[in-house]
Amino acid sequence: MKKFILALTAAATIMVSSLFLSSCEKENNVLPQYDIWSTNSTVLTIKSIILEPNTINAGGAIFISVDAGYTDNDALKFTYEVSGGTVEGHGSMAMWKTPSSAGNHTVKVTVSDGKGGEGIKTQSVYIPPTTTMLSGFVKLQTSAPLSDLKGAKVYLYETYTDFMSGSFCTSKAVCGCERYVVFNISDIHPGYYYLAIGKDQAGNKSSSATRITGWFNNESILNTGPDPIKVEDGKASFCTVSL
Secondary structure (H helix, E strand, O other), X not given: OHHHHHHHHHHHHHHHHHHHHHHHHHHHHOOOOOOXXXXXXXXXXOOEEEEEOOOOOOOOEEEEEEEOOOOOHHHOEEEEEEOOOEEEEEOOEEXXXXXXXXXXXXXXXXXXXXXXXXXXXXEEEEEOOOOOEEEEEEEOOXXXXXXXXXXXXXEEEOOHHHHHHOOOXXXXXXXXXXXXXXEEEOOOOOEEEEEEEEEEOOOXXXXXXXXXXXXXXXXXXXXXXXXXXXXXXXXXXXXXXXX
């Protein structure tokens, strides 16, 4: 009789333990959307995903920067996924060419340390319909005279003569820093333009102190002369400039 009672007690203990573990497993599997989580023993926290600008029309360009909360981001691997368009990652920074269609979109960033630790964060953004504009990426090569494109501007010229004389029709500050930046210019009319990248070297915002670092050409090679870019009415034109 005692053996039978002990057997029942042991069986009841196992059943209760099983129910408790099953309940815990179900609770742990319910993950709120956009949580930072990991299937490994180490969870890396992504503090923020910053978009510059925080939104732009369809077909435009957005600079992405990620704060993973670590002083040495070089030791981490960053992976970027977007729900539309194309993205080009460079460590804790990325450049996103937004999709051609308007709507709600997402940027998903995964960071890993190569030791089993991982963190995931997703940022939502609404992309408005496209408009007449010119957008693009600017990439600074190691041989370029500048080391940081932060604070640089994009200049547009209506004719080659204007380009040679420095008479630009409009300018726009870039978004980003170091060797990767993006730009969007929407206050322009349809037509052909020449594009140059410049930066105020003296910090006094004087036109004479601005140094033209490079320009757009189809081969993306300096010292071959600029090529015109066609901007069409109601459409987003896009280019990549390598300096």
